[in-house]
Amino acid sequence: MVDQNNELLEGERIIYQTKLHWVLFLGPAMLIILGGLWVPAKGLPAIVLVAIGLAWGILSYRKYFNSYIHVTNKKVIICASSLMRRPYKIPLTDITYADYNQPSLGAFLNFGKITIIHGRQYKSVFRMVSSPADLVTAVREQVAVTPKNV
Numbered sequence: 001m002v003d004q005n006n007e008l009l010e011g012e013r014i015i016y017q018t019k020l021h022w023v024l025f026l027g028p029a030m031l032i033i034l035g036g037l038w039v040p041a042k043g044l045p046a047i048v049l050v051a052i053g054l055a056w057g058i059l060s061y062r063k064y065f066n067s068y069i070h071v072t073n074k075k076v077i078i079c080a081s082s083l084m085r086r087p088y089k090i091p092l093t094d095i096t097y098a099d100y101n102q103p104s105l106g107a108f109l110n111f112g113k114i115t116i117i118h119g120r121q122y123k124s125v126f127r128m129v130s131s132p133a134d135l136v137t138a139v140r141e142q143v144a145v146t147p148k149n150v
Helices: 022-042 045-067 104-109 131-147
Strands: 014-018 068-072 077-078 090-092 095-101 111-118 122-130
Touching: 014 022, 014 131, 022 045, 022 104, 022 122, 068 131, 090 111, 095 131, 104 111, 122 131
Parallel strands: none
Antiparallel strands: 014 068, 068 077, 077 090, 095 111, 111 122
């Protein structure tokens, strides 16, 4: 695991942090359970379904445990990928819009999708984020108190 504090500049501190939500495991779990129940009736196709569920579960596990989202007093750092460990670093001065969306299940389990528009043209969307309302509130508060470089 990468040390997340080495990405901070001098005088920079973490204001809020979260990660992806455990709901990432629901899809793979459903495939594994359904495939397991169908093995006596369907045979090989059900075993293939279980194998796909296991592969998806391994990728979800890696994505969940390697993810982090930090709001600092200077930028937003988001690392939410399973294959590439390149974090997105978005300066607060570039952020023009930050919002979240939660489906019904997301509102119940407290996960959702966040959207950040930065640089007046780039739109970054991250799904399955834990506590999206708190994250967006922290981003908006930090954007409001960050002086704009004119």
